[in-house]
Amino acid sequence: MPPNINVVSLVSIGRHPQSGRARRAEQDGRAVELGLTMVGEALTVLHAGNPQNPVLRQYAGMGLPSLTVLDQASSCDAVSVLLRYLRKNPTDIVLTGVRAERGESSGMLPYLLAEQLGWPLVPKVAEIVSVQDGKADVLLALPRGQRRSVQVSLPFIATIDNAAPEARQSAFGPGSRALFSIQKGDNLADDAFMEWKISPAKPRPKRLKVVKAKTAADRMKAATAKPVGGGGKIMKQESPEEKAQAIFDLLLEEKVIR
Amino acid sequence: MMLDWLVPTLISVLLVLASIGAVRRINLWRAGQAEKVNMLAGLLAMPKRYLHDLHHVVDRDKYISRTHVVTGGGFVLAMVLVVCVHLFGVDSKILAWALLAALVMMFCGALFVYKRRINPPSRLSKGPWMRLPKSLLTFSITFFVLTLPAVGVLPEGFGGWLLTLVLSVLILMSLSEMLFGMTWGGPMKHAFAGALHLAFHRRPERFGGGRSTGLKPVDFGVGVSAKEVHGVAKPTDFKWNQLLGFDACVQCGRCEAVCPAFAAGQPLNPKKLIQDMVVGFAGGTDENYAGNPYPGIDLGHAKGEPNQIITDGLIHPDTLWSCTTCRACVEECPMMIEHVDAIVDMRRFLTLEKGETPNKGAQVLENIIATDNPNGYAPASRTHWAADQNLPVMKDVKQADVLFWVSDGAFDMRSQRILRAFVKLMKAANVDAAILGDEELDSGDVARRLGDDATFQSLAKRNLATLSTYQFNKIVTTDPHAFHCLKNEYGDFGSDALQNVEVLHHTMFLNRLVKDGLLQLEPFKGGKVTYHDPCYLGRYNGEYEAPRELLASLGIDVAEMERSKFRSRCCGGGGGAPITDIPGERRIADMRMEDVVSTGASMVAVGCQQCTAMLEGVVEPRPVVRDIAEILVGQLVEATSISVKEEVVHE
Ligand code: SF4
Numbered sequence: 001m002p003p004n005i006n007v008v009s010l011v012s013i014g015r016h017p018q019s020g021r022a023r024r025a026e027q028d029g030r031a032v033e034l035g036l037t038m039v040g041e042a043l044t045v046l047h048a049g050n051p052q053n054p055v056l057r058q059y060a061g062m063g064l065p066s067l068t069v070l071d072q073a074s075s076c077d078a079v080s081v082l083l084r085y086l087r088k089n090p091t092d093i094v095l096t097g098v099r100a101e102r103g104e105s106s107g108m109l110p111y112l113l114a115e116q117l118g119w120p121l122v123p124k125v126a127e128i129v130s131v132q133d134g135k136a137d138v139l140l141a142l143p144r145g146q147r148r149s150v151q152v153s154l155p156f157i158a159t160i161d162n163a164a165p166e167a168r169q170s171a172f173g174p175g176s177r178a179l180f181s182i183q184k185g186d187n188l189a190d191d192a193f194m195e196w197k198i199s200p201a202k203p204r205p206k207r208l209k210v211v212k213a214k215t216a217a218d219r220m221k222a223a224t225a226k227p228v229g230g231g232g233k234i235m236k237q238e239s240p241e242e243k244a245q246a247i248f249d250l251l252l253e254e255k256v257i258r
Numbered sequence: 259m260m261l262d263w264l265v266p267t268l269i270s271v272l273l274v275l276a277s278i279g280a281v282r283r284i285n286l287w288r289a290g291q292a293e294k295v296n297m298l299a300g301l302l303a304m305p306k307r308y309l310h311d312l313h314h315v316v317d318r319d320k321y322i323s324r325t326h327v328v329t330g331g332g333f334v335l336a337m338v339l340v341v342c343v344h345l346f347g348v349d350s351k352i353l354a355w356a357l358l359a360a361l362v363m364m365f366c367g368a369l370f371v372y373k374r375r376i377n378p379p380s381r382l383s384k385g386p387w388m389r390l391p392k393s394l395l396t397f398s399i400t401f402f403v404l405t406l407p408a409v410g411v412l413p414e415g416f417g418g419w420l421l422t423l424v425l426s427v428l429i430l431m432s433l434s435e436m437l438f439g440m441t442w443g444g445p446m447k448h449a450f451a452g453a454l455h456l457a458f459h460r461r462p463e464r465f466g467g468g469r470s471t472g473l474k475p476v477d478f479g480v481g482v483s484a485k486e487v488h489g490v491a492k493p494t495d496f497k498w499n500q501l502l503g504f505d506a507c508v509q510c511g512r513c514e515a516v517c518p519a520f521a522a523g524q525p526l527n528p529k530k531l532i533q534d535m536v537v538g539f540a541g542g543t544d545e546n547y548a549g550n551p552y553p554g555i556d557l558g559h560a561k562g563e564p565n566q567i568i569t570d571g572l573i574h575p576d577t578l579w580s581c582t583t584c585r586a587c588v589e590e591c592p593m594m595i596e597h598v599d600a601i602v603d604m605r606r607f608l609t610l611e612k613g614e615t616p617n618k619g620a621q622v623l624e625n626i627i628a629t630d631n632p633n634g635y636a637p638a639s640r641t642h643w644a645a646d647q648n649l650p651v652m653k654d655v656k657q658a659d660v661l662f663w664v665s666d667g668a669f670d671m672r673s674q675r676i677l678r679a680f681v682k683l684m685k686a687a688n689v690d691a692a693i694l695g696d697e698e699l700d701s702g703d704v705a706r707r708l709g710d711d712a713t714f715q716s717l718a719k720r721n722l723a724t725l726s727t728y729q730f731n732k733i734v735t736t737d738p739h740a741f742h743c744l745k746n747e748y749g750d751f752g753s754d755a756l757q758n759v760e761v762l763h764h765t766m767f768l769n770r771l772v773k774d775g776l777l778q779l780e781p782f783k784g785g786k787v788t789y790h791d792p793c794y795l796g797r798y799n800g801e802y803e804a805p806r807e808l809l810a811s812l813g814i815d816v817a818e819m820e821r822s823k824f825r826s827r828c829c830g831g832g833g834g835a836p837i838t839d840i841p842g843e844r845r846i847a848d849m850r851m852e853d854v855v856s857t858g859a860s861m862v863a864v865g866c867q868q869c870t871a872m873l874e875g876v877v878e879p880r881p882v883v884r885d886i887a888e889i890l891v892g893q894l895v896e897a898t899s900i901s902v903k904e905e906v907v908h909e
């Protein structure tokens with residue numbers, strides 16, 4: 001993989017689902033992980049917010065020699081300042097989580113950036129297989145472990161799915177030694193956001209599933225059954241050759257074999 | 259006569275070479291980090307430490323302790339007299355006779371060393387150690403013959419040039435071993451380094467029957483430059499007296515023989531580990547190591563240098579992560595070497611600097627950081643287990659006689675049974691107890707053993723801050739790991755929250771209640787019962803009696819396992835070992851259960867939720883596993899209706 005591309009991972013302050021405590025965000029951590037495996041220490045890790053936030057040290061502990069922080073209040077919107085940074089600094093690939101773990105958590109940020117920059121957005125990436133001649137082969141994560149292979153030309157923005165490799169362990173020592181390059185951010189307050197009231201989410205009531213099973217085995221089956229899709233066919237009468245051919249065709253179609 | 263000048267010359271040359279070696283060796287140790295030691299007091303205390311503390315450990319093997327006293331004592335005496343008689347030529351019949359006596363003594367001892375080496379147990383190192391008894395014998399015989407003329411038994415110049423030649427060769431051979439080898443890395447090195455190690459030991463509290471088991475904190479404080487690497491990466495990152503300690507090893511393999519990880523076929527052998535440390539700070543390879551290897555790792559590939567990262571070629575990280583920190587090796591080591599300190603020091607580097615805690619380690623640490631418990635449960639659910647227990651919470655009552663430290667067992671259904679049992683007993687005895695509720699955090703035990711001292715210290719300080727806001731006389735816990743942290747490790751953080759507070763394990767506390775007649779118990783009628791000593795209660799805190807007295811109070815005659823009390827075998831649950839889960843050939847818990855089974859017991863009593871989990875994880879059929887609190891509750895004579903009424907009136 002050519003190391004002479006510029007990869008930027010955007011990181012935010014996460015929130016632990018159980019304790020509500022600030023932490024390294026799950027998907028942003030994966031974005032840093034992917035960036036590190038692609039270009040190593042040449043990776044730029046970018047955060048817009050308070051440079052004093054100790055969570056940034058958790059990202060740095062993944063082995064980053066430095067971290068770039070666009071210093072601004074947490075009430076400010078991150079889009080404009082990130083845009084300015086990305087316009088000014090040559091960038092080929094931007095990696096980020098699908099959505100933030102706190103704040104609006106709308107998942108809009110990467111789309112807004114892509115729209116303004118006029119770059120393609122590649123959603124829910126599981127893996128970036130290779131980057132060559134200004135093009136990247138990317139695997140998108142689909143439900144139940146399926147992957148879709150797509151090719152995108154640089155530059156682009158990718159959001160990283162939970163299917164991507166987990167973030168490596170954060171080590172205390174390097175984390176506390178990493179240098180921060182702090183640049184001035186925006187003072188543009190996010191008015192809309194300021195007006196919102198935030199309250200704990202209520203769990204949505206679950207739709208009752210009436211199972212008319214008689215035995216425990218049936219109930220087990222009902223509980224674990226996958227929603228059945230429309231595709232596929234059942235082959236019972238055909239000869240073994242035909243069955244094998246069908247499997248082969250499917251594998252070809254799904255690009256499991258080429 | 260040639261011997262007249264040859265003997266003194268040989269002795270002086272070897273003494274000079276030995277001194278040069280000593281200086282070189284001392285410089286190797288001095289390459290380690292500074293550590294304050296009271297040198298003079300240490301040196302003065304050294305003979306007593308040898309005669310009392312070291313001998314006490316060696317004496318567990320009577321054969322070798324007697325052999326060692328006779329051989330070692332004989333040699334030291336003989337060497338002093340050899341210098342007087344043969345180097346300085348002091349012409350005294352008395353000295354010469356004394357020398358002969360010392361040599362005879364040494365010779366007798368050496369015969370027993372020789373005998374032990376005829377069919378040596380596998381834990382002993384071979385190689386150069388096999389020639390040591392021969393060198394000892396040669397030394398005593400040679401100087402015996404050499405001294406005979408001095409007492410007038412043989413005429414001067416007896417035997418002519420042939421005997422002179424033979425004797426000279428023998429002098430050279432034996433003195434090389436005894437003097438030169440002592441400081442240049444031969445087997446006799448243990449005497450030189452061992453004596454100094456006793457004098458400059460990093461835990462002088464251990465001598466004279468004391469105990470010092472708490473890990474030393476990593477210094478993150480002011481004055482530590484931000485560039486500093488935490489933990490031990492290279493041999494020279496150890497304190498100088500730790501390096502000295504490694505050099506004191508006699509390769510007796512007692513540590514190896516008791517190590518549960520070694521027995522389980524995991525890639526750890528504490529003896530080899532200490533020898534690898536020596537290879538590291540002295541430079542070289544493990545080719546000359548002549549003992550058992552780490553199970554599954556071949557000898558001859560480990561290379562080390564004083565300034566080389568240890569896990570880059572000297573020791574595989576799996577070796578360090580196999581340790582359960584059970585301290586069996588430390589307890590058993592006659593040279594009082596501190597294996598666990600060294601292992602955790604190196605783990606600190608792997609976790610704090612490299613972020614390479616294996617398997618579930620990273621996840622567990624992340625959980626502890628984000629939720630203050632290792633499984634990432636909601637901190638607000640910590641007290642759910644006690645919903646039906648009517649336990650006062652400190653936040654409300656502010657003070658109580660007993661603070662019940664619940665520990666992370668609060669989140670685990672099996673451990674909750676132990677907690678409930680203990681609460682029931684306290685209630686039966688009308689103990690004025692309260693819990694911290696959701697304010698309690700993980701004790702930090704696991705984080706610390708996994709090398710994350712930053713997280714441990716953060717937890718310790720926050721716990722201490724909470725504790726300091728309440729009044730209580732005792733803090734009691736059912737978890738020996740929390741017990742150890744509270745009792746032995748929280749003291750390092752400058753808080754007076756636990757000053758004048760008694761830290762107790764629940765078995766100690768219950769034993770008092772029983773002795774004070776506050777619990778009505780009926781005799782236990784079940785089958786045979788054995789007791790498993792948890793490492794963190796036993797070896798770490800010396801508490802072997804309270805659990806046994808409690809069982810005795812139920813009329814239980816404990817069927818002791820062969821390995822019990824200070825020799826207890828670990829359940830495999832300590833030191834984060836179940837989290838790092840380094841594969842071996844067998845599971846430690848299975849081996850411990852075999853120990854249980856071999857007593858014929860149908861129940862094993864324990865005093866630790868971790869031990870309970872490990873032993874209950876052994877496939878059935880097997881003896882049942884019960885915490886002592888659970889056994890007691892089963893025998894509790896419930897309060898009569900009258901006393902219940904009284905309580906109601908009282909309220
Ligand atoms: S470390 Fe101690 S117990 Fe182990 S071999 Fe060396 S001297 Fe013996």
Ligand code: SF4
Binds near residue numbers: 582588
């Ligand atoms: S502490 Fe226990 S597991 Fe670790 S090396 Fe010593 S004996 Fe082995």
